[in-house]
Amino acid sequence: MITKSERQHILVLEDSAFRRTIVLDNNQYSMGRHSTSSIQFFSRQASRHHATLIRKFNSKLDEDVFWIIDGDLDGNKSQNGIFINGEKCLVRELKDGDLINFGCNVNASYHNSSGEKPIVVEEVSLDNLKNNIPESEKQAFQARSTLILSQPSITNVRPDDETFQDVSYLDSVTNLPNQTLFLEYVHIALSNAERYQHRVGLVLFQLTNWEDLDNFLGVGLSDLALNHCAQKLRSCLRDGDIVSRWDSTEFMVLLPQVQDPGNLDRISFRLYQSLAAPFALQKHTVEFQVAYGTALYPQNGKTVELLLSTLTKTLHRPENFLSPEAIQLEADLIEGVISLDDIPTTLQTALVSKELQISDAEKERLNKVEKRIEKAIKNDELVLYYQPEFNLETGKIESMEALIRWQHPNQGILAPHQFLPWSDQTSIIVSMTEWILKTACNQHRIWQEQGIVLPAVSVNLSDKQFYHPQLLTMVEKALNQARLAPQHLELEMTESTILRDFNISRQMIKTLHSAGIHVSLDDFGKGYVSVRHLQELSLDKFKIDKIFVNNLLENPTATTMLEALINLGRSFKIQVVSEGVETETQVQILQGLNCTSMQGYYFSKPMSSQDSSRFLLDHNSHPATGSV
Numbered sequence: 060m061i062t063k064s065e066r067q068h069i070l071v072l073e074d075s076a077f078r079r080t081i082v083l084d085n086n087q088y089s090m091g092r093h094s095t096s097s098i099q100f101f102s103r104q105a106s107r108h109h110a111t112l113i114r115k116f117n118s119k120l121d122e123d124v125f126w127i128i129d130g131d132l133d134g135n136k137s138q139n140g141i142f143i144n145g146e147k148c149l150v151r152e153l154k155d156g157d158l159i160n161f162g163c164n165v166n167a168s169y170h171n172s173s174g175e176k177p178i179v180v181e182e183v184s185l186d187n188l189k190n191n192i193p194e195s196e197k198q199a200f201q202a203r204s205t206l207i208l209s210q211p212s213i214t215n216v217r218p219d220d221e222t223f224q225d226v227s228y229l230d231s232v233t234n235l236p237n238q239t240l241f242l243e244y245v246h247i248a249l250s251n252a253e254r255y256q257h258r259v260g261l262v263l264f265q266l267t268n269w270e271d272l273d274n275f276l277g278v279g280l281s282d283l284a285l286n287h288c289a290q291k292l293r294s295c296l297r298d299g300d301i302v303s304r305w306d307s308t309e310f311m312v313l314l315p316q317v318q319d320p321g322n323l324d325r326i327s328f329r330l331y332q333s334l335a336a337p338f339a340l341q342k343h344t345v346e347f348q349v350a351y352g353t354a355l356y357p358q359n360g361k362t363v364e365l366l367l368s369t370l371t372k373t374l375h376r377p378e379n380f381l382s383p384e385a386i387q388l389e390a391d392l393i394e395g396v397i398s399l400d401d402i403p404t405t406l407q408t409a410l411v412s413k414e415l416q417i418s419d420a421e422k423e424r425l426n427k428v429e430k431r432i433e434k435a436i437k438n439d440e441l442v443l444y445y446q447p448e449f450n451l452e453t454g455k456i457e458s459m460e461a462l463i464r465w466q467h468p469n470q471g472i473l474a475p476h477q478f479l480p481w482s483d484q485t486s487i488i489v490s491m492t493e494w495i496l497k498t499a500c501n502q503h504r505i506w507q508e509q510g511i512v513l514p515a516v517s518v519n520l521s522d523k524q525f526y527h528p529q530l531l532t533m534v535e536k537a538l539n540q541a542r543l544a545p546q547h548l549e550l551e552m553t554e555s556t557i558l559r560d561f562n563i564s565r566q567m568i569k570t571l572h573s574a575g576i577h578v579s580l581d582d583f584g585k586g587y588v589s590v591r592h593l594q595e596l597s598l599d600k601f602k603i604d605k606i607f608v609n610n611l612l613e614n615p616t617a618t619t620m621l622e623a624l625i626n627l628g629r630s631f632k633i634q635v636v637s638e639g640v641e642t643e644t645q646v647q648i649l650q651g652l653n654c655t656s657m658q659g660y661y662f663s664k665p666m667s668s669q670d671s672s673r674f675l676l677d678h679n680s681h682p683a684t685g686s687v
Contacts, residue, residue: 066171068125070112071247074102074165083125088112090161091137104163106130106137117152119626125153125169139163144315145236145244145301146293156251156299156315158244160236168247230304232282233289241303241311245363248315252356259356260314260323263370264292264334268348269308276343284345291333294561294592295326320355327353329555336559350374429487432478436494440466443498444665445516447674448636448658451646456679457656458549460517461499462665463491479521492524493533500541500548502668511675515577517549522559525552525567534576545575549599553582557596565595572597582638584624598633602658605639611648622652629653 068083081098088097091109100109108131117124129149130136136149139162143151151157159167230237236244245261252259266272266288273281285304292302292310305311312330317323330351337346352373354360359369435441445459465473495518503516524530538545550571557564557580568578583601607621621637628635637649640659649657666674 066122068114068123069170070098070167071170072098072165072167073243074100074105083112083114086114089131100161100165102163102165104139105161105165106139108135109137109161109165110141115152127151127153127159137162142236144299145303154299156255158247158301158315160240160243166243166247168251170251232285233304235289235310236301236303238303238305238311241301241305241313242363244301244313244315245366248313249356249361249363251315253361258317258320258323258358260312260317260326261354261356261366261370262312262314262323262327262330263305263352263374264310264312264330265350265374266308266334266347267350267376272345272347276340276345280340280343284340287338287340287345288334288347290562291560292330295330295333295558317355320358323353323355327351329558332555333559338560348376350376432487433490435465435467436490440468441491441494442466442667443495443502444667445502445671446658446665447663447671447678448517448656449662450656451650452655454678456513456675458515458517459503459513459671459675460519460551460658461495461502462519463495488521488523489527489529489533492520492527492530493537496533496537496548497540500537500543503547504541504543506672506675509672509676510680511672512679513547513675515547515549517551517577517579519551519581520556522556525550525556526559526563530567531570531574534571535574546577549577549579551579551581551602554580557592561592569597572599579636584620593627593631593633598631600634600636601628602636602638605637605659608637608639608641608645608649608659611645618648618652621649621654625652625654 070081070083072079072081085097089108089111090096090098090100091107092100092102092105093107096108098112109129111128111131113126113128114123115126116122127141127143127150129141140147141151142148142160142162143153144158145160153169155169155171157169159169161167229235229240245259248259251257272284276284288310289302289304292312296302296312299315301313301315303311303313314323314326331349334347334349337344339345352370352375354366354369354373356366360366442464443461444464445461447456448458448460449455450457463475463479465478467473499516499518503513506513520530527533534548534550537543538548552564557568571578577599578597580596580598580601582604584604584607603621603624607624611618611621625635634656635654636656636658637654638658640646640649640657640661642661645659646657646661663674
């Protein structure tokens with residue numbers, strides 16, 4: 060028995076002949092069906108030179124890492140490709156827990172471990188191993204510098220047969236892993252979870268109106284609709300999560316690592332919202348009715364069978380449950396913050412961010428609320444407060460974030476969550492967005508005329524505001540009326556807003572960026588936007604969610620996550636701002652992590668325009684010039 064206390068790199072490989080645990084001690088490994096491969100595949104479906112593993116030193120991590128390359132180092136690619144966590148790739152740095160499929164019936168998982176979790180492996184005699192191999196294969200199986208954990212179960216395979224492409228592991232319509240391949244990933248994920256004592260999540264999505272839509276759209280458009288579903292789910296998932304086409308009307312998602320049980324519900328609901336959102340398909344508007352169920356290892360079972368049983372038992376339509384907006388409104392009612400007469404019944408009983416079938420009475424009530432908010436705009440009851448973003452290197456304010464408030468004549472100052480949820484459901488959202496943009500731009504112009512140097516004023520956009528077809532027109536109008544250059548306006552939206560329809564949001568952000576308007580991603584780090592999304596988005600800034608800063612003192616791992624997010628932004632040349640900074644200790648920790656842009660009560664609470672002007676004059680003023 061050999062126990063390695065230093066960091067080890069482990070590859071657990073499963074093919075038609077072996078289940079092998081391989082300690083990666085060398086700097087380079089060739090992988091494939093050819094007899095000269097360092098790691099040989101006993102599968103007719105694998106290429107002769109299918110992949111290459113290379114050890115590299117990562118200076119940022121101060122440790123060795125392994126990269127996997129499709130094909131050999133001469134540029135010859137495999138026939139079927141390599142899939143890391145369900146995503147096809149040509150080259151990838153391997154991360155602990157990565158699930159690998161080689162485009163056929165060869166699967167693997169990669170692990171690395173420090174002395175904190177030593178890996179125990181059993182060395183099996185190669186002589187004994189060869190005794191289990193057919194005579195025809197003994198010459199092909201040469202001794203390797205690896206440690207083997209499990210005994211082989213060799214079938215009569217011919218490693219040097221010509222490669223043929225096998226598509227039985229991928230769904231023919233969506234190109235997602237099918238049920239067979241997905242179950243391979245699930246088994247590996249559960250094995251890793253048992254070993255490392257972490258949770259695994261499964262989410263099953265069922266398209267309950269698929270039969271009607273299929274008949275209506277026809278075969279060609281139906282396939283496009285299913286591909287749209289696949290892309291929606293992929294765009295909402297983190298690196299390492301896997302989505303599959305489970306059945307003709309079902310998709311399944313694997314979350315190999317779930318830190319907090321509550322995260323499973325939040326991620327599931329976000330995925331549901333993405334699938335249930337209407338979308339345009341040629342001349343049609345398509346809207347899926349979706350039910351979903353969840354299962355969490357080990358709480359709901361420790362076997363695949365028990366987890367799958369839980370999924371079907373928990374299938375539900377979220378229309379039967381309270382949405383976060385409705386829950387908040389209910390809490391405000393209890394506290395007497397707002398009046399019941401101000402809230403449409405649709406928001407008291409209904410519960411998802413989509414259009415609902417409502418009665419004439421409900422429409423009348425919603426119309427009443429719309430008129431009340433319209434009156435608030437006309438009577439100047441709406442105001443903008445501003446909170447600064449500081450740059451500690453320069454000592455200057457980089458941006459003032461505009462935050463809407465309602466100066467209700469009876470209830471006093473109301474926060475956005477106390478009136479925006481139902482504003483988004485009426486046409487008043489256009490007037491409100493116009494007012495916010497106009498007021499923020501005019502205020503920036505006033506600050507310029509006061510001799511204040513301020514790079515930008517930022518405006519938050521809700522889902523309905525960001526996806527509204529008139530957004531670009533409203534932005535241009537506000538800038539022109541204020542005679543403000545585009546680079547002085549910054550638009551903020553959350554990760555969930557971006558992922559509601561990633562293709563549309565990507566194009567919208569590109570258009571805004573091309574026009575010179577800065578774009579910021581708010582509440583970054585909650586787990587929805589992945590690295591591949593950042594590669595495709597023209598972002599100027601992302602603001603790290605305040606939960607990471609709040610947990611700095613109580614949770615040491617929060618420092619590791621913060622550092623990773625900060626380095627991620629630097630690598631993509633995206634400005635990083637830490638939100639929710641409240642103490643000197645937090646400031647010092649963030650500075651130690653090379654984060655210099657911060658926002659929070661430590662610097663200032665949201666202020667009125669008058670107080671903001673005085674605050675800015677103390678920090679960013681110069682002799683007034685009146686220029687743009």
